[in-house]
Amino acid sequence: MTARPDRGPGAGFAQPVPWLAPAVLVLAAFYAVPVLDVARLALSDATMVRPASGFSTEALRGVLSDPALPEVLGTTLIFVGVNVVALQVVGLVIALTIVRGEGRELPGMAAFRTLVLAAWVVPGIANGLIWRMLFDEAPYGTLNSLLGYAGLGPVAWLSDPQMALVSAVIANVWQGTAFSMIVFYAARRGIDPVLYEVAALDAAGPWRVFRSITLPLLRRAIAVNTVLVSVQTLNTFDSILALTGGGPGRATEVLSLFTFNTVFYNLDLAGGSVLAVLLFVLGLGMTLAVLAAGGRNPS
Amino acid sequence: MKTLILAAALAAAPALAQAQELVTRNRVGLPDAPNTLTFRLTAYDLYSSDPATKATFEDLFTDFIRARPDWKIETQLQTGNIGQEQARLLQQTQAGRGPDCAMIDSSQLALFKQTGTLQPMNMVFSDDEIADLFPYVREAVTNEAGEVLAWWWFTDLRVLYRDTSIVPDAPQTWEALREAGLAAVDAGREGVLFNGGRWEGTAFDWLAHFWAQGGRLVDDDGAPVFAEGENREKMLRAVAFYRDLVESGAAPARVTAITDYDAFNAAAAAGTAAMFVGGNWQYGQLRATLPAEQFADWAVSELPGPTEDERATGTGGWTIAALSPDEAKRRLCGEIAKEIYAGPGNAAQGLLPTSAAIYDRYDAYDGPEFDLFAEALQNGVARPGAAIYPEISNQIQIMLGDVLSGTAEPEAALDAAADAVQAAYDRQ
Numbered sequence: 001m002t003a004r005p006d007r008g009p010g011a012g013f014a015q016p017v018p019w020l021a022p023a024v025l026v027l028a029a030f031y032a033v034p035v036l037d038v039a040r041l042a043l044s045d046a047t048m049v050r051p052a053s054g055f056s057t058e059a060l061r062g063v064l065s066d067p068a069l070p071e072v073l074g075t076t077l078i079f080v081g082v083n084v085v086a087l088q089v090v091g092l093v094i095a096l097t098i099v100r101g102e103g104r105e106l107p108g109m110a111a112f113r114t115l116v117l118a119a120w121v122v123p124g125i126a127n128g129l130i131w132r133m134l135f136d137e138a139p140y141g142t143l144n145s146l147l148g149y150a151g152l153g154p155v156a157w158l159s160d161p162q163m164a165l166v167s168a169v170i171a172n173v174w175q176g177t178a179f180s181m182i183v184f185y186a187a188r189r190g191i192d193p194v195l196y197e198v199a200a201l202d203a204a205g206p207w208r209v210f211r212s213i214t215l216p217l218l219r220r221a222i223a224v225n226t227v228l229v230s231v232q233t234l235n236t237f238d239s240i241l242a243l244t245g246g247g248p249g250r251a252t253e254v255l256s257l258f259t260f261n262t263v264f265y266n267l268d269l270a271g272g273s274v275l276a277v278l279l280f281v282l283g284l285g286m287t288l289a290v291l292a293a294g295g296r297n298p299s
Numbered sequence: 300m301k302t303l304i305l306a307a308a309l310a311a312a313p314a315l316a317q318a319q320e321l322v323t324r325n326r327v328g329l330p331d332a333p334n335t336l337t338f339r340l341t342a343y344d345l346y347s348s349d350p351a352t353k354a355t356f357e358d359l360f361t362d363f364i365r366a367r368p369d370w371k372i373e374t375q376l377q378t379g380n381i382g383q384e385q386a387r388l389l390q391q392t393q394a395g396r397g398p399d400c401a402m403i404d405s406s407q408l409a410l411f412k413q414t415g416t417l418q419p420m421n422m423v424f425s426d427d428e429i430a431d432l433f434p435y436v437r438e439a440v441t442n443e444a445g446e447v448l449a450w451w452w453f454t455d456l457r458v459l460y461r462d463t464s465i466v467p468d469a470p471q472t473w474e475a476l477r478e479a480g481l482a483a484v485d486a487g488r489e490g491v492l493f494n495g496g497r498w499e500g501t502a503f504d505w506l507a508h509f510w511a512q513g514g515r516l517v518d519d520d521g522a523p524v525f526a527e528g529e530n531r532e533k534m535l536r537a538v539a540f541y542r543d544l545v546e547s548g549a550a551p552a553r554v555t556a557i558t559d560y561d562a563f564n565a566a567a568a569a570g571t572a573a574m575f576v577g578g579n580w581q582y583g584q585l586r587a588t589l590p591a592e593q594f595a596d597w598a599v600s601e602l603p604g605p606t607e608d609e610r611a612t613g614t615g616g617w618t619i620a621a622l623s624p625d626e627a628k629r630r631l632c633g634e635i636a637k638e639i640y641a642g643p644g645n646a647a648q649g650l651l652p653t654s655a656a657i658y659d660r661y662d663a664y665d666g667p668e669f670d671l672f673a674e675a676l677q678n679g680v681a682r683p684g685a686a687i688y689p690e691i692s693n694q695i696q697i698m699l700g701d702v703l704s705g706t707a708e709p710e711a712a713l714d715a716a717a718d719a720v721q722a723a724y725d726r727q
Contacts, residue, residue, distance in 0.1 A: 047727060049410065049686065058726065067715065067718065135556075136562075156553070157556070159555040244497060248701070249698075250697055253497075264689075265692070266693075266727075267686065267727065268727075
């Protein structure tokens with residue numbers, strides 16, 4: 001038996017710049033330049049009908065002193081917070097259910113997985129329209145009719161400000177769960193099965209197995225998923241636009257939709273850019289916070 | 300010589316249809332025609348999902364291009380997201396990348412005029428044709444020099460629809476509407492439906508009640524004045540009218556979630572609503588949707604006002620404008636508006652023309668409903684020609700949503716709307 005040759009670091013490790021340059025250039029062209037351009041517009045007086053005439057902090061001051069901003073940020077915080085928790089919990093439950101079903105060779109697990117994934121490929125606008133039909137509060141509305149058969153309701157799904165936010169969360173969870181499910185499914189399949197066999201020999205119960213094996217070993221996946229889902233949810237506006245338009249009043253107007261409205265109703269390109277930078281900062285802050293709190297490799 | 304060849308090719312086009320279609324998904328005319336006009340249009344006519352409408356406009360465009368064999372029209376579709384599409388059109392035009400000719404929503408026309416992007420098309424329209432336009436239309440499409448900067452090819456208006464088996468007499472005043480709504484609720488129906496959700500239709504439909512009192516959104520310079528002096532009182536009265544409809548039960552609370560006119564057609568078809576505030580175009584939709592005996596119960600009337608003598612209705616519609624300074628392209632753009640859309644295109648779709656002569660020219664306008672529409676148009680009010688209007692509309696939507704859902708009192712909601720609009724205006 002001959003020993004495998006030790007490959008060691010190649011010549012590229014001594015000269016990494018040429019190898020990294022293409023990736024850096026692509027990232028700069030497609031990510032850094034647009035971000036810097038938005039930052040430039042945020043410090044200008046540009047509108048949709050007038051190009052920037054110079055440096056100005058008026059848009060920055062105007063947006064930050066807008067009385068609507070605290071309400072919008074509050075709505076965004078609730079929307080993102082509830083969605084992130086719900087998406088993680090529901091996604092994890094479905095992923096573990098599928099893994100358990102596959103372990104027991106139950107039929108239909110592939111179909112179940114496909115069914116969940118189907119919601120993921122629905123465009124945001126279509127998702128909003130689908131749920132708007134389901135939440136229709138007319139006497140013949142789908143969900144209220146079903147509730148009526150059970151002697152419940154009707155529910156003011158979209159006309160009540162608090163309930164409208166709940167409805168927006170439901171629509172987003174329905175669509176976004178598949179992504180969490182995929183992340184957790186892949187991570188769960190990556191856990192060494194020997195650990196579960198040892199736990200079975202030790203007669204550990206399902207809750208103990210989950211708490212002592214599955215959850216700790218999914219910690220990294222949970223952290224990554226939290227970051228991805230948080231940023232996705234923070235940027236969600238198309239499904240809300242189709243579902244409620246941000247109403248009633250501002251009840252479901254999240255920061256990304258507020259940004260959209262600032263640009264396309266106000267025609268305020270500089271103000272919209274300030275809000276886009278704010279979205280970027282919030283997303284970055286959440287990412288760093290999550291990675292600092294739970295993203296380190298488990299020891 | 301080349302023109303002759305192209306003319307011959309177009310004349311023989313029916314026989315060559317299999318080989319080269321004159322109307323494709325992105326072109327009208329032969330692909331090798333020497334001159335090109337780019338035309339951005341909506342998806343409601345030439346590319347309509349309704350086969351009959353599509354076929355009618357294909358015929359109109361085919362006849363049009365056969366008469367101009369050395370031209371081809373490259374078509375660009377805009378989506379139904381009007382605000383976003385029109386903002387993009389404006390940006391592209393200012394950057395020199397816009398189409399030569401485009402459909403512009405009447406609500407955005409003032410913005411385009413203000414930016415100087417529209418090119419005159421006087422060579423196509425006679426003085427008599429311009430004089431025959433409804434006054435608010437003529438004012439909107441011309442500038443101070445009398446140049447025709449766009450052609451408003453159809454207009455629309457808002458009216459009150461009612462099921463006469465429940466509401467026999469048309470309510471003429473706000474109070475009468477409330478009473479009729481409550482009576483309809485007693486009869487097991489939803490009283491009156493209207494747009495109350497977060498979209499332009501909510502603000503525009505409701506503004507009729509503000510305008511009926513003589514209220515003004517902006518002054519002559521385009522500055523917002525809707526929350527000042529008498530305008531403030533008129534606005535608060537109109538808000539109180541809507542709130543009273545909801546609080547009394549004459550209108551269901553769900554109106555704050557209604558964000559499209561199709562919801563009214565659905566309610567009419569289901570037989571659950573007694574009245575709704577809709578657009579004139581819905582009359583034809585109801586006729587096509589409802590069984591004949593059910594449709595016979597539905598009638599339209601002018602929107603009620605605070606008194607019988609104070610009436611208004613919001614008028615909208617689409618225009619066609621030249622964005623290229625090239626004279627030949629400006630001419631062709633105007634001819635598209637005149638020969639295809641304003642006239643035969645209107646009649647084919649039952650859309651309301653903007654000049655009296657066209658009503659007399661086509662049998663399509665013989666129905667009694669058009670007499671009512673023509674009468675109501677006398678009280679028509681267009682959106683103000685000010686760049687701040689979209690934000691005023693946005694804030695009115697928020698104000699109505701907050702008040703109707705009980706989140707805010709009318710005075711506080713109006714103050715918030717006025718502050719937000721003023722801040723936006725200061726930055727424009």
